[in-house]
Amino acid sequence: LMQYNNTHEREQTQAMEQSVMISIRGDQEIRGAEKNTTEFVTEGRLTSTEYGYLLEYEESALTGMEGTHTAFQIRPASVALIRTGTFRSQMIFERGRKHYSLYDTPYGTMTMDIMTDALRSTITDAGGELEIRYAIEIEHQVTGECRFLIQVRPSEAPLIQ
Numbered sequence: 001l002m003q004y005n006n007t008h009e010r011e012q013t014q015a016m017e018q019s020v021m022i023s024i025r026g027d028q029e030i031r032g033a034e035k036n037t038t039e040f041v042t043e044g045r046l047t048s049t050e051y052g053y054l055l056e057y058e059e060s061a062l063t064g065m066e067g068t069h070t071a072f073q074i075r076p077a078s079v080a081l082i083r084t085g086t087f088r089s090q091m092i093f094e095r096g097r098k099h100y101s102l103y104d105t106p107y108g109t110m111t112m113d114i115m116t117d118a119l120r121s122t123i124t125d126a127g128g129e130l131e132i133r134y135a136i137e138i139e140h141q142v143t144g145e146c147r148f149l150i151q152v153r154p155s156e157a158p159l160i161q
Contacts, residue, residue: 016048020127022057023151030144038063046127046152051075053123055130055152059087072130072150074121079132093132095119113137117145127153 026038044057052075059065067086072079078094086106092099093116103110115135122128130150136143 016125018046018125019155020044020046020055020152021155022055025147025149027147028144029146031142033144043155044152046123046125048125055123055150059083059085074123074130079119079121079130093119093134110138111140113140123152127151 020043021041022044023041024039028036030036040060040062042057042060044055047054047056052073055072055074057070059068059070065083065087068088069084071082071084073082078092081089081091081093083089088104089101089112091101091112091114093114095116095118098113098115101112101114103112113136115137116132117135118131118133120129120131123130128151130148130152132148134146136146
């Protein structure tokens with residue numbers, strides 16, 4: 001009976017996971033530097049969990065983080081961004097709260113403070129949008145403003161313009 005339950009749970013988990021196309025736009029305005037915008041489209045996975053959604057994809061040479069796995073844990077009141085591999089970090093976004101994290105790169109480790117200004121998610125099993133606007137402090141110095149705009153759609157759905 002236990003084996004049946006484990007198999008059944010695995011089948012349920014697989015049924016809640018789907019391949020998606022992810023369109024990501026990242027804007028960074030770092031003090032003393034030009035505004036930097038990154039846009040790319042990649043394939044990934046969207047998994048429905050008991051807490052919300054898990055959105056995952058592999059970084060590429062285009063983002064400068066090749067060899068890095070990125071996951072967004074999307075919950076009703078917060079989002080966690082977890083990177084593993086070449087670049088390792090965990091960032092928590094929760095509107096109105098400051099969260100401290102470490103950013104581990106091949107070049108060294110930095111401390112980062114994240115203050116989330118806006119957090120909006122319309123992500124469902126059918127896709128949707130995730131927007132995060134936040135201020136970033138590196139080594140406790142106010143450094144700049146950042147924004148993620150992520151659009152998710154099932155892989156077979158037509159591209160929305």
